[in-house]
Amino acid sequence: MSPSHEPWYRHRPPPWPVPDNPYAPEGYGPPPRPPRRRWPVAAAALALLLLVGAGVYALGERHGSSRAGSNRAGPRNSAPPTTAPPTANARPTPKPSHIPTNEEIARQRGSGEASAWIVDDRTDLPRRTIPTEGLWIVGDTAVQAVYKKVVAHRLSDGAELWSVSLPTPVCETPVNPTPDGKIVIVLQNVEAWTGARCNQLRMIDLRTGKPGWHKELTETGTGDDTIIVDSAISGGTVAIVQSMKAAAYRVADGRKLYDIPMEAPGKCYPGRVAGGSRLLVVADCAITALEKAYDQVREIDPATGRVRWRYRTEPGRRIGQVLSVAPAVITTVHRESHADDWRVVALGPDGRARRTIDPRPKGFKHCDDSVNTSANAQACREAIVGGGLVLLGGADRVGAYDLVTGKLVWGVKSEGTSNGYVPLRVGPGRTGFVYELGTFGKAGRVFRAGPGGVETIKDMLRLPASTARVEFGMGVVGENAYVGERLVLTPAGLNGNDTQHEPRMLSFAP
Template identity: 25%
Template sequence: MTQPPPPPPNQPPQQPGFGAPAGPPQPPVPPAPQPGYGYPQQPAAPQPGYGHPHQPPQPAQPGYGYPAQPPAANPYTQQPPAPTPANPYAQQPGYGYPGGPPGSPAPVPTPAPAPTPGRNNATLFIVVAAVVVIALIVGGGIWYSKSSGADGRKDDTAGSSAGGTGGEGGGKGSEKVPADPASRILFQVPLPTANDTTVTAGSWLTDKVYAKTGVARIVGYDPDSGAKLWTVPLPGPVCYATGHTSADGRTAVVFQPKMPPKGSTAGCTQVAAIDLNAGKRLWTQTIKSGDVPINFNNVTVAQQTVAVGGTSGGAAFALASGKVRWQPKPTDTCYDAGYGGGAKLVAVRRCGSGDTAQLHIQTIDPVSGKVISEYEMTSGIAYASVVSTDPLVVAADVNDSAGDGSGFSDVFSIDNRTGRLRTRISTPGSSYAARCDGIYQLEKCQGVVVGNDRLYLATEEHDGGADHTKTNEIVAFDLATGKQTGQRADAGDNYTITPLRMDGPNVIAYKDPPYDKGVRIVSIDGGSFSETKLLENPATAAVRAVETTMSPASAEVLYSQGHLYLSAVYAHAAGSSVSAKEYLVTAFGAGG
C-alpha cells in the first residue's frame, strides 16, 4: 500500500513511537459511516475544509429517517446539557468529545519560566523502514496549567489563509447571496485508480483555479467548467496537505519521493511549495538525520512560512524560496510535533513521553522561530489540535475522557501575547459533535470553527420536533468567559448542520438533508444567527449518491461564491468493490 492500512472502524487511533517514524503515519480513523436523518448520511473518515484524509470512504449505510421511538425534548438550550454516561449516538462520527469533568471551573494558571528562544527541536532518531506503532497513551492525573510569556512582546502580524477552521471574524462577509440558490452539477472528475489505497488529500480554491490532489499529481481546473488548466506531477503520492494559502495563491504539501510498491511506503520526506495560480512546483526540500531523510506528519502555511512537524521534530522554510528557517537539533530533548498556521504560527511542542509527556503551546515568529508566548498543558495530555491561531484556540482529549478517538473533550482559549489561559470549555461528547486529529494533522478539526472571539460548535444528533425525526444545532461559546452566548442555529427536522468556516462575522455551514432533499449551504449571521440559504443541490438519486459519500466527515468540502466542491481523499486499486461510479471531484454551481 502507498499508505499503511487504517485501523478498524470505531477503534482509537494508533500512533508512531517517539522518535521512530518510518513510513507515512496513518491518520486516526473516525467511527464507521452512519446514515443521515431520513436517509443515509456520511461515511466516517477524514476531514473537510482544506481536507486531509484519514480513511477511505465506506459504503453508505441504510436509511435512518424513520426511527420508531418518539422524540424527546430538545436538550440544546442556551446552556450545554449535562453529559450522559454513554453517547446515545456514539456510532455517529461525532466531532468533539469531553475532557475534564463537565462544568468544572477552569483552573487558575500559574507563571512558568520564560520560553526559550528559537526552535530547538527534537533529538533526532534514525528513521526505520517500518512504522513502529504504539497504543495511544493518555495519562490520568489532576489537571493544572502553567503559562509564560512577556506582555508587550512584539507579536507576529496577521497573514493570509484560505479555508480552514480558525480565524477572527469581523467586518462584513464576502459571500454574495445568489438570485437563485438552486444548483446544478458544473463538472465531475472520475476517481483515479492506483496500485493500492492512496491518499488524494488537498483541495484549494483561488480566484483563478480550483486545484485538487490526484495520484502523485496536483491538477488545476477551471472553477466553472472543470477544464484542466495545468498539472503538477509529483514522483510519489501526497501524504499531507494544508488548506492554508498565501495571499498570492501559494500552498504546501508533504509527499513520498517515489511510487512505492504495493503494500509498502517510501516515507513522507518531501516538502514542496505549490503556486496554485501559476500551476508549478516552486521548490522541494528534505531534512536529514545523518544520511536519512526525516518523515513529517503534518504541514501548514503561516504568512510566508511553510512549517512541518513530526516525532523527529519540526522544520520551517521560506514559502517563496524554500530556504530553511529552522530544523531539528540533536541536542534538544523536546520536539515540535506539529504546527497550526494561517494568521499566526503556533507550535505544539512535546517534551517527554508516555504519562509524563507535556505539551507546550507556543505562538512563534514565523521567520525567526522566536517564541512569543507559551502555554504549558498538564502532563498526561498527550495530543492537542490547533483549532484557530488567532484567537488561539486548542482542543485536546483530557485524560482520555473522550474515549472514542475524537481528540476533543475540552477547548482551551489562550492569549496569544501572554500565553495565559483565558478560559477552558468542557465539551462533552454526549452533547457536542466535533472531531480533531491531534496526532498527525494538528489543525484538522470538523464540526467547530472560530470567529468573533467565539467558538461555534455542532451539537450531537437528537430527536427533532416532529415524530421520528432527528436534528442538531450550532451553538456559540464566548472565548473570554467560556459560557454559551445563547445563540443557536437549528438544522431543522431530519437535517444535520456542520460549520465549515467563517465568512467575516458569519458562519458558513453545511446542512446534510433527509432522503428527499439536497444538501444546503447556508450563511448564519454572527449577530442574529438568522440563516440565509446560499445553495441547495437537486434531490436526484445521482446527486444524493455523491453527497452520501462526500460529506464533511469523509471528504473535503469547499464553498465560495455560489460554488460547492466535494472531493475524495482516497483513491483505491482498480477492481475494488464499489456500489456506484466514484468521483474525485463533483462541483456544483448555484443559479440553476
C-alpha cells in the same frame, strides 16, 4: 433536565420529505472522518480503504438499481450470460455508478435549487482507495492534490485550468498556501505502496501551475525519520515535523532557515504544526512519565523562529486540535478518557488561557467525536472561529459560543432529519453559515442562523436533488470550502476500482 428541554434547543421541522436512510440509523450521525494522511503507513491507509471503499461498495450493493445504466468506461455486466447460472456461492459483480454530467445536472435542476458542476476525473489509479490531499481556494480556482498530480479547476464552472504531474504519490500537504499562492508538497521517495519515505519536497505555484524547486529531507536516524511528517505554511515559511524533530524552510527557494528545537531538553518534542497567519508548534512533553505528561503549544515567528509565547496544558491533558491560529483557539482532551472529556480553550495574545469552554452540556462532541493527536492539527471541520465566536457542529446540532464570555450565543438542533451540521463561516451580526449534510436520498442545504435560533434560519443554498447521492458520499466523509456563496465538496479518497468510482469534486452556487 434532558437536552430536548433546554432553552436553546428549538426543534426545526424537516423542510421537505425525507426518505428512510438505512445507512444512518436514528441516533447516529455521519461516520467518523478519517484523519488526513501524513505518511505512507499501511495501517492508516487500510482504515481509509475500509471506510471509503467498503462504504461506497455497500451503497452500490444496496441501491444497485439506481446506479445502473452507466456509460462510463470499465467493467459492464449488461450482456446475457453465456454459461451456466452462477452457483449460490458466486458473488455478483457490482455495476459501475452513474455519475451525472454537468449537462444532466443543469437539465434536472428544480425550482429553487442551486446550480452545480461536477469533476469526474478518469485518471487511472491503483486498485485501492487513494486519499485526496488538500483543497485550496486560490483566486478564482479550486486546487487539489490527488495521487501523482495537482489540478486546478475554475470556480465558476469547474473547467480544468492546469495540472502538474508528480513523479511519486503525495504524502502530505499544508492546509494553507503562502499569501501569494505557493505551496510545498511532500511526496513519497518511491512509487511503492509499502516501505516508502515521505522525504521529497516540491514547490508549486498554485496561481500559475508552474512547478518550482525540489529537495530531499535529511534523515540522520536520531528521531528525524520521515515515515511520519507534518507540514504547515505561514507567511513565506514552511515548517516540517519529521518524527520528533522539526525545521523551517523558505518557500521561495527551499533554503533551510532554522531548526525548531526541543524545549526543556529531552522533554518536549515537536509533534505537529499549524499555519496560516500565525505559526504554531504543538509538542508532546514529559512522555517518559505518563502521569505527568502534558502538551505545549508555542507561537514562533515564521521568519526567525523566535518564540513569541508558550502555553502548556495541565498534566494528564493533551492538545486535540488547533481550531484557529489568530486568535489562537485550541481543544484539549483528557489523556485517558479522550473525547469524553474535552474543552475549547481560547488563548490571549500572550498565550495565556483567556476562556475555557465546556460544550459537553449542550451535547457537542469533539471534532466528530474523535481524537487523533498524530494527524493534522488543523483537521476539525466541525469547528470554525471568527468574529469572536467559535461555531461548533455535530450530528444533529450546531451552535455558537462567545470566546470572551464562554456563553452560548445561539444554537439549533434537528429532529434527526439531518446527517450532520458543518459550520462554514461566521457572518455579520454574530450569525453563522452552516452546511446541513444531506442523506443518500435527500439533498443538503446551506443556511444562515444567528441569535434567536431557529427563528433566524434562512436558506442560502438548497442543493439539487439530482446530485444527492454523489453529495452524500462527499459530504459525510470529505473536505469542504465555502467561498463567497459557493460551496465546494471533495471526497476523502478516490477508489481505483472502476466499479466503485466516484467523482472528485462537486460545487454549488445560487
